[in-house]
Amino acid sequence: MLDHDVEQRLAALGGRRPPAPRGRFVDELGERLVSGSPVPSRRRRVSRLLSPVLSAAAGVLITVLVMSGQDDGAQTVQMFQTAGSVEVVLPDGSVVPGVAGMTVPDGSLIRVRGAGHAVVDGVIVGPGEEAEVVGGDVQPTGVPEPTTTVAPPTTAAAPPTTATPVSTPPSAAARPTTTAAPTTSTTTPPSTTTTPPREVQPMRLQARYNDRGQVVLRWSGYTGPPAAFGSYVVLRAPAPNRPDRPGENGTRIVGRATDQQRLFGVDSPPPDMRPVYRVVALDPSNRRVIASTFAVQPDGAQTSTQSGPTESQPATTSARTQTFSSPAPSGYSQPPTPTAPRSPSAVR
Amino acid sequence: MDRLTDPVPFDERELVERARTDPRAFEPLYREYVARIHAFAWRRTGSRQAAEDVTSATFERALRGLPGFTWQGGGFGPWLYRIATNVLNDHHRAEAKRQSRRGQLALVVSAPADLPGPESTFEGDDPVLRRALGRLNSRYQQALSLRFLAGLELSEAAAAMGCSKETMAVVVSRAVQALRRELEKEAVNA
Numbered sequence: 001m002l003d004h005d006v007e008q009r010l011a012a013l014g015g016r017r018p019p020a021p022r023g024r025f026v027d028e029l030g031e032r033l034v035s036g037s038p039v040p041s042r043r044r045r046v047s048r049l050l051s052p053v054l055s056a057a058a059g060v061l062i063t064v065l066v067m068s069g070q071d072d073g074a075q076t077v078q079m080f081q082t083a084g085s086v087e088v089v090l091p092d093g094s095v096v097p098g099v100a101g102m103t104v105p106d107g108s109l110i111r112v113r114g115a116g117h118a119v120v121d122g123v124i125v126g127p128g129e130e131a132e133v134v135g136g137d138v139q140p141t142g143v144p145e146p147t148t149t150v151a152p153p154t155t156a157a158a159p160p161t162t163a164t165p166v167s168t169p170p171s172a173a174a175r176p177t178t179t180a181a182p183t184t185s186t187t188t189p190p191s192t193t194t195t196p197p198r199e200v201q202p203m204r205l206q207a208r209y210n211d212r213g214q215v216v217l218r219w220s221g222y223t224g225p226p227a228a229f230g231s232y233v234v235l236r237a238p239a240p241n242r243p244d245r246p247g248e249n250g251t252r253i254v255g256r257a258t259d260q261q262r263l264f265g266v267d268s269p270p271p272d273m274r275p276v277y278r279v280v281a282l283d284p285s286n287r288r289v290i291a292s293t294f295a296v297q298p299d300g301a302q303t304s305t306q307s308g309p310t311e312s313q314p315a316t317t318s319a320r321t322q323t324f325s326s327p328a329p330s331g332y333s334q335p336p337t338p339t340a341p342r343s344p345s346a347v348r
Numbered sequence: 349m350d351r352l353t354d355p356v357p358f359d360e361r362e363l364v365e366r367a368r369t370d371p372r373a374f375e376p377l378y379r380e381y382v383a384r385i386h387a388f389a390w391r392r393t394g395s396r397q398a399a400e401d402v403t404s405a406t407f408e409r410a411l412r413g414l415p416g417f418t419w420q421g422g423g424f425g426p427w428l429y430r431i432a433t434n435v436l437n438d439h440h441r442a443e444a445k446r447q448s449r450r451g452q453l454a455l456v457v458s459a460p461a462d463l464p465g466p467e468s469t470f471e472g473d474d475p476v477l478r479r480a481l482g483r484l485n486s487r488y489q490q491a492l493s494l495r496f497l498a499g500l501e502l503s504e505a506a507a508a509m510g511c512s513k514e515t516m517a518v519v520v521s522r523a524v525q526a527l528r529r530e531l532e533k534e535a536v537n538a
Contacts, residue, residue, distance in 0.1 A: 001535075003521075006528045010496035013474045018390035018399070025400050026382055033411055034375050214380065255379065259372055266379040 020270050023252060031256070084116020084127070108133045119286065131247075203292035205279050215275060217255075218264045219292050222281040230284035231258045234265050239274040242294055364424050368415050378407055381425065384498075385432050391497045392436050394478055402439055406432040426508035429498045433490040433508075440482050440489075480530035488523035495520050 086098030091107035098110060098118055110131045112118055118125045125131045201223040207215050222229050234255035235243035243251040254277075255265045269275040279292040360380075366373035382403065389402035409431050417427060481489060487509075494505040495516075506516035 001528055001532055003524045003528055006524050006531065007496070009474060009477050010492060010524075010527075013391055013477055014496040014499055016391065016473065018387050018473075019396070020383055021386040021400070021403065022396075025403075026379075029382070029404055029407065030375055030378055033378055033407055034371050214383070255375070257372065257375070262372070264376065266376050268379065268383040 085113035205292040205295040207295035430508040
């Protein structure tokens with residue numbers, strides 16, 4: 001064997017491309033790093049270090065804990081805020097009222113009746129919507145009624161409570177102590193409003209690949225009052241889907257920025273994916289304020305941006321000019337329409 | 349139609365400076381490098397789980413060490429790879445200890461020793477080469493990993509290791525020879 005052969009083997013190993021990191025791993029690590037949270041100890045690694053005997057003992061203990069209703073090791077989400085009628089269908093089929101502070105176990109279904117809403121683990125479940133808790137994620141499954149006006153959240157978070165299954169369906173008495181009127185009126189304006197002013201400019205998004213195969217995203221900023229701004233979230237969906245709400249059509253959150261002046265991001269989509277991006281500005285309560293145009297990267301082209309889909313409300317922005325650096329890809333035939341503020345949606 | 353101008357340039361240096369005091373500015377740097385560090389760790393360990401552990405530890409250490417980072421020839425990327433190689437060395441040391449502990453335990457507990465190999469490999473993986481690489485001293489491991497598995501140029505790898513290009517070339521050459529001897533030993537034992 002020659003040194004050259006060894007170098008060739010090393011070069012061959014270095015030239016191989018292992019599978020891309022799991023998106024969830026990348027997102028979670030990114031969030032932990034940015035938030036400054038310590039990386040939690042990895043249970044898998046701990047369990048590997050345990051002897052087979054200890055592993056078995058630990059397994060029995062965890063099983064007992066889970067069976068006895070403790071949620072150690074189980075994935076749960078936290079209900080932060082509710083308004084109106086919110087109910088939770090627990091994995092065992094029992095229905096409990098959704099109240100702020102409750103812990104919602106994996107496998108539960110969250111339902112919002114009438115004009116209520118719930119904020120669960122940063123995801124807003126809007127009026128008439130449903131969301132499932134799957135693998136510790138809140139995945140909206142319902143579609144908001146486009147003509148429903150939502151009462152603003154006026155609920156103060158109640159003291160944390162634990163979900164206690166009850167056998168009776170939720171009644172008015174069982175509702176959390178909220179003051180939001182559970183109305184479905186389409187004309188009553190909210191008493192207090194977080195709707196951005198109408199002069200908010202449409203957000204434009206541009207995507208292009210860099211030489212490392214990553215997608216560099218740049219967007220025009222949210223131009224409304226800073227007090228109405230909470231964060232940007234970057235959504236990605238595989239083409240031809242359009243990212244709108246996480247959990248739908250393969251849409252997932254690939255980035256978040258809380259700095260209003262932060263107007264760019266970098267994403268590493270799976271190599272075999274043709275991604276479509278959109279940036280959504282959220283208010284401090286994680287409600288959607290405005291969504292950007294879509295940005296796609298058609299094969300071989302430099303950049304292509306296209307407006308978002310026609311929203312449920314007419315465009316309220318003053319500037320209607322959109323940016324198109326290249327022809328719109330096939331499958332997107334709608335005319336460019338600025339996106340408009342809309343009712344709260346399940347975006348986190 | 350008006351063209352969307354680039355509102356903020358993607359400037360790594362500027363981001364590094366901002367990230368020293370604002371962890372949020374670290375995110376684009378993280379996104380820029382996470383796939384590469386993960387791939388590097390996977391090539392080196394042959395395991396997705398270990399690659400994730402190494403990637404997490406690398407970026408954690410990088411974020412913690414950023415205030416002390418000095419912008420030298422190689423820049424941010426090679427510095428990150430250097431951290432990754434240190435993390436990998438720690439990982440291999442811990443792994444060796446674990447294997448040793450397991451071996452001793454197996455004598456006491458009459459249970460089958462289910463020594464776990466790599467969880468999953470990828471097409472073109474070379475576990476024999478990886479194992480032999482893991483038996484080299486840490487400096488040689490670092491040199492070969494940076495040069496071949498991370499794909500850094502000689503100057504970048506030298507900057508990452510804090511030595512001159514000429515020294516780096518010598519270290520790589522000796523490391524290759526050492527690796528060849530390890531591979532030959534393994535072939536004889538097999």
